[in-house]
Amino acid sequence: MSDLLTTEEYKAIAAGLSLPTGAFIDGSFRPAMSGATFDTTNPATGEVLARVAACGAADVDFAVSRARDAFEDGRWSRLPPRERKEVLIRLAKLIRRNARELAVMESLDSGKTIFDCETVDLPETIHCLTWHAELIDKIYDQVSPASDNHIAMVVREPVGVVGLVLPWNFPLLMLAWKIGPALAAGCSVIVKPAEETPLTALRIAELAMEAGLPAGVFNVLPGSGPDVGEPIGRHMDIDAVSFTGSTATGRRFLRYAAESNLKEVTLEMGGKNPAVVLDDAENLDRVAAHIVNGAFWNMGENCSATSRLIVQRGVRDDLIARILAHAREWPVGDPLDPVNRVGALVSKAHYDKVCSYLEKGQKIILGGKADKGFVEPTIMEVARDARQAREEIFGPVLSVLTVKSFDEAIALANDTEYGLAASIFTANVKRAIRGARAIRAGTVTVNSFGEGDISTPFGGFKASGFGGRDNGIHAHDQYTQLKTIWVDLADDGDEAVA
Numbered sequence: 322m323s324d325l326l327t328t329e330e331y332k333a334i335a336a337g338l339s340l341p342t343g344a345f346i347d348g349s350f351r352p353a354m355s356g357a358t359f360d361t362t363n364p365a366t367g368e369v370l371a372r373v374a375a376c377g378a379a380d381v382d383f384a385v386s387r388a389r390d391a392f393e394d395g396r397w398s399r400l401p402p403r404e405r406k407e408v409l410i411r412l413a414k415l416i417r418r419n420a421r422e423l424a425v426m427e428s429l430d431s432g433k434t435i436f437d438c439e440t441v442d443l444p445e446t447i448h449c450l451t452w453h454a455e456l457i458d459k460i461y462d463q464v465s466p467a468s469d470n471h472i473a474m475v476v477r478e479p480v481g482v483v484g485l486v487l488p489w490n491f492p493l494l495m496l497a498w499k500i501g502p503a504l505a506a507g508c509s510v511i512v513k514p515a516e517e518t519p520l521t522a523l524r525i526a527e528l529a530m531e532a533g534l535p536a537g538v539f540n541v542l543p544g545s546g547p548d549v550g551e552p553i554g555r556h557m558d559i560d561a562v563s564f565t566g567s568t569a570t571g572r573r574f575l576r577y578a579a580e581s582n583l584k585e586v587t588l589e590m591g592g593k594n595p596a597v598v599l600d601d602a603e604n605l606d607r608v609a610a611h612i613v614n615g616a617f618w619n620m621g622e623n624c625s626a627t628s629r630l631i632v633q634r635g636v637r638d639d640l641i642a643r644i645l646a647h648a649r650e651w652p653v654g655d656p657l658d659p660v661n662r663v664g665a666l667v668s669k670a671h672y673d674k675v676c677s678y679l680e681k682g683q684k685i686i687l688g689g690k691a692d693k694g695f696v697e698p699t700i701m702e703v704a705r706d707a708r709q710a711r712e713e714i715f716g717p718v719l720s721v722l723t724v725k726s727f728d729e730a731i732a733l734a735n736d737t738e739y740g741l742a743a744s745i746f747t748a749n750v751k752r753a754i755r756g757a758r759a760i761r762a763g764t765v766t767v768n769s770f771g772e773g774d775i776s777t778p779f780g781g782f783k784a785s786g787f788g789g790r791d792n793g794i795h796a797h798d799q800y801t802q803l804k805t806i807w808v809d810l811a812d813d814g815d816e817a818v819a
């Protein structure tokens with residue numbers, strides 16, 4: 322991607338954007354059947370960006386029937402792998418060609434900084450789609466060593482029509498994490514973007530048609546959770562759902578599945594992710610930089626954000642001083658100004674929720690101020706039973722807890738209902754590995770904060786995750802099912818039993 326532009330240049334692009342407003346079903350935009358719309362706003366200014374189709378159960382039914390037809394006639398599901406690969410690669414290239422406009426659209430709709438949209442969200446989205454596309458014609462099926470008189474083939478088949486229910490914190494990237502493996506597997510998809518951020522998913526659907534994806538395979542239905550998410554969860558003709566969002570809503574999807582057709586469910590949910598810093602950690606300045614990045618990147622609107630610093634008391638004061646120095650390098654302000662690292666929170670409702678954690682009673686070490694949708698990077702010393710120490714805040718707020726020993730640190734790290742991500746900082750290899758093994762989380766980084774890589778599975782333990790994983794070859798397990806096919810090889814004279 323080329324160099325960043327000036328704020329004025331980004332604003333000029335924003336003014337010229339043509340924003341999608343319809344639901345995207347069976348290859349074209351259309352209004353919701355009820356004719357209803359909802360406003361999607363720019364959280365940094367409060368300005369209404371577009372009036373978007375507010376879909377409901379009837380739209381879900383229609384989209385599922387088109388997606389089912391597409392799946393059954395094989396226009397995508399049975400296309401030769403190499404041809405599916407070529408279409409998805411073309412889609413990735415079209416996104417690259419339109420990256421700047423998509424980055425601005427993403428920033429306007431979500432409040433994310435243009436810096437992050439340009440340097441992380443768009444490049445990672447393109448990389449993710451390319452990676453899954455490249456995999457399509459490189460995965461082999463298996464033959465089991467079952468018996469000499471048979472061949473038992475273990476083959477993967479696309480699961481069918483899948484519902485992809487998305488969050489608002491990485492609207493494009495989470496779309497890519499789901500559609501990459503789902504389309505690669507040959508599924509037809511019903512995408513439900515978060516109501517806060519519907520725009521880029523709709524634009525990607527349009528680009529997918531331009532890339533050659535057949536109509537009916539990729540459908541996007543904007544609307545609310547109860548109006549669109551629930552009908553997807555309960556639909557009798559949707560074979561699987563992949564969801565990213567809150568643990569409370571994730572639980573609902575398990576109920577929907579249990580009370581409908583027992584569709585497969587994958588849930589990627591919240592976190593209260595600890596960074597454990599032990600007394601023997603080396604290069605505290607680097608440790609501080611990782612912690613600040615983990616806590617404040619994407620305004621802390623990140624399920625794997627570092628939200629608890631668990632520090633051993635010998636290094637506590639030195640580390641906090643260095644963290645404060647690094648945190649001051651995270652300017653807050655206009656998301657379209659490329660110098661800013663902290664933009665607006667996604668909505669007034671979410672802003673109010675995050676502000677509720679800035680209440681008095683905790684010892685604020687940094688920040689603690691909020692204004693008109695923006696929250697300053699905040700660090701606070703908290704009691705172990707405080708809500709700030711236990712609940713997912715999903716804002717730029719780091720809670721500090723001081724401990725005496727390694728064992729106490731690990732016990733505290735695990736003292737949460739969540740288990741998504743964690744970091745441990747120590748120069749002692751044994752403690753690093755013992756700690757990484759002992760912390761119950763899907764991803765543990767040693768001496769770093771990291772979001773992982775497209776090649777590595779992402780998901781959580783405990784109330785952070787259920788079912789499959791996003792990313793890596795493992796993501797394909799969500800969108801495929803195994804079938805065993807037995808072929809008899811026996812001669813006429815052999816016994817007719819295996």
Ligand SMILES: NC(=O)C1=CN([C@@H]2O[C@H](COP(=O)(O)OP(=O)(O)OC[C@H]3O[C@@H](n4cnc5c(N)ncnc54)[C@H](O)[C@@H]3O)[C@@H](O)[C@H]2O)C=CC1
Nearest residue numbers: 487488514515545546547550551566567570590591624715
């Ligand atoms: N794990 C993650 O990446 C995310 C976690 N969160 C957490 O959840 C909190 C609340 O944020 P929300 O946007 O309200 O999350 P949410 O879990 O309610 O929303 C995520 C998706 O689920 C849909 N949804 C909501 N209610 C539904 C229902 N009854 N049935 C079916 N689908 C439904 C939404 O429309 C959206 O597409 C945040 O403050 C944060 O703590 C939010 C977004 C992403």
Ligand code: BAL
Nearest residue numbers: 490565622623624625
């Ligand atoms: N950390 C990326 C995935 C998410 O926040 O849901």
